[in-house]
Amino acid sequence: MNARDDMLTRVKAALAMLPERAKLPDWDSELAVARKLVEHRDPFDDFAERIKFANAMVMTDLAAVAAFLKNGGWLRGYCDPVLKPQFAAAFGPEFSLETEFDRTRVDDFAFGITRAAGGIAETGTIILNDTLTSRRLGALTPWVHIAVLPRSQILRTMTDAVLAFGTDPNVIWVTGPSKTADIEGILIEGVHGPGVQIALVL
């Protein structure tokens, strides 16, 4: 008998002695919503408030993003080719926006600009997926990540976002910058992923 069949046979035998099996509870999805975090207002307002709790930033125009990057000295980065014309026009000549991500020089990209599928108001979460993210590495390795998402795609709750998974093979919920508290419980941001996470809501 192969390992698979052997394991399944043993599982069956282990469960055979149970007089009855535990039932699957049919719970109300509303129970898992942190109601206090979802108010009866524009989901964008909740989103903008929650994202700050996770220490990420929300911006609503390209000029603000450009000013922030300039201020931090982050002038060279990766940009999704689809977004390039729009950003090049707004950012001006002092920025260098590359549409090819060269993995032999990851550290040359101080920022990465990619498209996101939407957001979650309840938790201030950005939803990325494989279809819209032009390069997984471009959204991950730069110090600053700018996720560009449409205002209409901010969902109210995590449950709504679960129901919206669709068929994309790689959905990532991003709630704040990369962080660790491994060393003496001290919070450090920017471990393997971005140290600065921005949602640009248009």
Next chain:
Amino acid sequence: MSASPIDSFAAHLKQETHDSVYKSTKATHEKRTKVLFDHFPDANRLREIAGEIKQHVIENLDTFLPAVEEKLRANGVQVHWAPDAEAANQAVLAIMRKRNATKIVKAKTMVSEETELAHFLEKNGVECLETDLGEFIVQIDHDHPSHIVRPIIHKSRREVAVSFEKNGLGAYNDDPNVITQRARVFLRQKYLEADVGLTGANFVVAESGRLVLVTNEGNSRFCLAATRCHIAMVGIEKILPRDRDLALLLNLLARSATAQQLTVYTEFITGPRQPTQPDGPDEMHVIFVDNGRIDVLATECRDILRCIRCGACLNVCPVYRQASGHAYRSVYPGPVGAVLSPLLAKEKFSTLADLPKASSLCGACQEVCPVNIPIPDLLLRLRDKNKRAHGPSSGTPPMGAWSVLASQPAAWKAAMALGGAINHVPRILMPGPLRKWEDYRTLPPWRGGKFRQWMKNRPAPKGKS
């Protein structure tokens, strides 16, 4: 009679380690309680429902496992089955050899700690690097994790700085920010050089075949952005029935583990990358690992298989806080480990039989458990199991003398009268077993006989002559 091993570990714990473990577990526990009960009007109901869902899963694994396998295959994932640690490790090695791969980066997975995968691969000429910061530090120190979520809770920043210096990662600097940046720079080259990324899975959803991974650092994202092949090593109990159950379990997991609303990165993976996506694996494997779980399923302690590895029971446990993780001498410390580790140890059960006894049965572990595991009940079942297998245990004073006294009133009276003498015996002159017992405990002053005295002298009840 000798002290049980966990007592000895606790007694010899460095004060510095004790204090840092105590402080940080307490702080995390308090924050957890706040974010859970502030956000949900009836958080305990959530724990109960989550517990019922997971109990349903483990009691129906015979149908869930083939169902999830079918979904995974349909999604383009190759499925492997590993009855034990050796088989799981060999499966990883076989995949690597087939691809002529020599380098693997791995995210944190407890099941790979069970199988000692990194060690196995290195022995077989594969470069295997832990990428979670805590696990990376454990690896370069040849140490063991001491907490499920916080592997280096037992280390100070000074110790980390010393091992970074020793391993050529820069001159001594104990600023956690500098340490983290050095690890960032070093590890990103390793991801980019690696052929294979290995992860665990926090959940696998039966109805969709969706693998769910949660990390704060982004290391599992990097493992799945830089490499061409993804291997997930998954314990057979990790299944959830439906996608919608995720909203509940993710809310509970983040709050219970790290007192966050949601972990920074939650990845939902159903297969190899989209054809239009330039980065990431085009080949994906899931290895379902038994390694003792099916044996646990056959016992009255099967409820422990609900565990989602959040570490909340460690943080709240008065014993873990005093003893720290290494005292449990196994992959899973704390209350969950006191149940799971002796069971997974199989024929070596007796070497860890002191763990179920290292509990005051205060019940805090069950109260915080996001899947409501009745840990105190399970600890009692294991104590019983050990008693039946081995008779009287070390660490408990013999009860024979007590039973003689308790059955003969005259002897009891005499003992009560004479017992006070023990208050005046210097420790060095005490009988051997008692002296030994006192190594880790303090005998309270003798106050025997007081009740009889009170009974005799009490005023006569009113209304009676």
